[in-house]
Amino acid sequence: MNFPFLAAWRKRRGGGRHATLATAFEEDPEGVAGLLSECSLLRARAAAAGVRLDDSPRSLEALDQLLPRWREDPEELPWVGNDAGLYLGTVIVRTVPGAVWDVLPAGRPVVRLVSGRELDVVAAGLDWAVTGSPELSQRYGEAAEG
Numbered sequence: 001m002n003f004p005f006l007a008a009w010r011k012r013r014g015g016g017r018h019a020t021l022a023t024a025f026e027e028d029p030e031g032v033a034g035l036l037s038e039c040s041l042l043r044a045r046a047a048a049a050g051v052r053l054d055d056s057p058r059s060l061e062a063l064d065q066l067l068p069r070w071r072e073d074p075e076e077l078p079w080v081g082n083d084a085g086l087y088l089g090t091v092i093v094r095t096v097p098g099a100v101w102d103v104l105p106a107g108r109p110v111v112r113l114v115s116g117r118e119l120d121v122v123a124a125g126l127d128w129a130v131t132g133s134p135e136l137s138q139r140y141g142e143a144a145e146g
Contacts, residue, residue, distance in 0.1 A: 020107050021103050021107040021109065022103045022104065022105050022106075022107050024103075025101070025102075025103040025109075029101065032101070032103070033090075033093065033101045036086050036089065036090065036101060036109055037055070037086065037087075037090040038086075039053070039083040039084075039086050039087040039090070040083070041076070041079050041080055041083050042063075042080055042083035042084055042087055043083075043087075045066070045069075045070065045080065046059075046062075046063060046066065049066050049067070051063065051066065053087065055087075055090055055091055055094050055095075056091065056095070057091060057095060057137065057140050057144075059091070060087075060088065060091055060135075060136040060137040060140050061137045063084065063087075063136055063137075064128075064132075064135040064136055064137050068129070068132060070129060071129070071130070077129055077130065078126065078129070080129045081122075081125045081126035081127075081128065081129030081130065082122055082125060082126065083125065084125035084126075084128050084129055084136060085120075085121040085122035085123065085124050085125020085126060085128075086109065086121065086122065086125065087125070087136075088121045088124060088125055088136050088139055088140065089101065089109065089110075089111045089119070089121035089122075091140060092111050092119070092121070092140060092143045092144075093111060095144075096113065096143055096144050097114065098113065098114025099111055099112070099113050099114065099143065100112050102118070108120070108122065109121070109122065111143070113143060113146060114146070115146045117146070119139075119143055121139075124136075124139050
């Protein structure tokens, strides 16, 4: 998975071209969590629709109600889906006790619940962006239950 913001992060950290998200996460988990929470495209689309993303479960409900205009643009669709998944993960990590970000060796960010269950939030975001189902708020509810 390619995260364009990692190039800037690598430059700030003095890392080489071959640094991976997993390596960056090992060295600076809070910094990577901050980068994962940016979700700038999704935040811009939500703001344009009058939805404020405040990293709360309620904001996931608001996202579920947006008209999916991104589906009209095949180039934007996967980026909105990626951001939606990262935003879902951010809300889970910030509000579900014991939930943490983890990065698999291949570089895929996941959320690990206190039960040990691993959530592929990016895949969930892509599903939501493409089909609208399951809703982000539903995915959150499942995570909150453990």
